[in-house]
Amino acid sequence: GAGVSQTPSNxxxxxxxxxxxxxxxxxxxxxxxxxxxxxxxxxEFLIYFQxxxxxxxxxxxxxxxxxxxxEGSVSTLKIQRTERGDxxxxxxxxxxxxxxxxxxxxxxxxxxxxx
Amino acid sequence: xxxxTQLDSQVPVFExxxxxxxxxxxxxxxxxxxxxxxxxxxxxxxxxxxxxGSTLVKGINGFEAEFNKSxxxxxxxxxxxxxxxxxxxxxxxxxxxxxxxxxFGTGTRLQVFP
Numbered sequence: 001g002a003g004v005s006q007t008p009s010n011x012x013x014x015x016x017x018x019x020x021x022x023x024x025x026x027x028x029x030x031x032x033x034x035x036x037x038x039x040x041x042x043x044e045f046l047i048y049f050q051x052x053x054x055x056x057x058x059x060x061x062x063x064x065x066x067x068x069x070x071e072g073s074v075s076t077l078k079i080q081r082t083e084r085g086d087x088x089x090x091x092x093x094x095x096x097x098x099x100x101x102x103x104x105x106x107x108x109x110x111x112x113x114x115x
Numbered sequence: 116x117x118x119x120t121q122l123d124s125q126v127p128v129f130e131x132x133x134x135x136x137x138x139x140x141x142x143x144x145x146x147x148x149x150x151x152x153x154x155x156x157x158x159x160x161x162x163x164x165x166x167x168g169s170t171l172v173k174g175i176n177g178f179e180a181e182f183n184k185s186x187x188x189x190x191x192x193x194x195x196x197x198x199x200x201x202x203x204x205x206x207x208x209x210x211x212x213x214x215x216x217x218x219f220g221t222g223t224r225l226q227v228f229p
Contacts, residue, residue: 004158033216042119042205042219043159056215091158103149104217106158 002026004107006092012113013082021077021110025094032075033104034067035091043091049075082114117142117208121220129228130198136191136223138180138206148189149207149217150180159205165189166211176200201227 005024013019025032030051035043045059049069057067064082069075079086089111093104120139128134140146147166151159163174170182180191189206203224207217 031215035217040221042207042221043217044219045216048215059216093159103161103164104159106151106160108156108158 004092004094004105006090006107006110008110009108010111010113012115015082015084015114017082019079019082019112021079021090021112023075023077023092023094023107025073025075025092026105027073029094029096029105030072031095031097032069033093033095034075034077035093037089037091037109039088046077046090079112082112084114087112087114117146117210117218119206119208119218119220121206121223123223124221125224125226127226127228128196131195133194134192134196134200134225136204136206136225138189138191138220140187140189140206140208142187142208142210145211146208147211148180148182149209150174150178150189150191151205151207151219152176153203153205153222155202162191162204196225196227198227198229200225 007022032049034046037043047067048056052072064080067077089109091109093106095104118141149164150162152162153159162178163172165172165182173179178193182189203222205222206220209217
């Protein structure tokens with residue numbers, strides 16, 4: 001596609017529920033990133049994929065968070081047993097062959113609200 | 116480790132006035148520097164980047180930034196702003212040897228008044 005697509009754009013869930021957030025990167029971009037942006041803050045790195053593998057998942061806050069990219073294109077961020085503190089905008093970005101200074105292309109994000 | 120400081124959380128300015136948004140970083144290694152803009156309900160868009168070479172970098176929408184290594188700064192400037200420049204601006208840094216994760220500042224909200 002022309003840009004990075006994230007679905008849903010908004011998600012409201014109850015505390016304790018499981019959610020999945022989807023990212024469809026720009027076609028041909030091998031690198032995919034997830035960031036989380038809390039209210040009043042800049043984006044914080046969560047995880048980086050190069051192809052199908054997670055090259056760096058050091059930003060995942062705990063084991064309730066998991067992400068996959070099974071075919072090297074679409075990625076899903078999965079959050080188990082959601083907590084109110086997980087409420088944030090989750091941003092996905094993609095880049096050709098890893099960033100290397102190209103600059104990412106970000107999607108519009110998924111706003112997650114845990115009530 | 117790297118960090119980014121954007122001291123101004125909000126910058127109000129009148130249309131056609133010049134503006135400077137400040138960004139300072141800390142790093143023990145050489146870095147790449149970026150400015151992103153976020154319009155309401157939209158994703159982050161790359162404004163400009165410094166990788167190497169000339170310290171004055173020109174970006175989209177008439178913005179420019181100057182890399183100052185001695186002051187560890189990368190301030191964003193525009194000589195004459197428009198109402199449409201109202202947005203959130205984020206400075207970001209990555210080590211030049213590994214750009215797989217960006218470290219963002221907390222953002223500066225630029226509000227342009229008529």
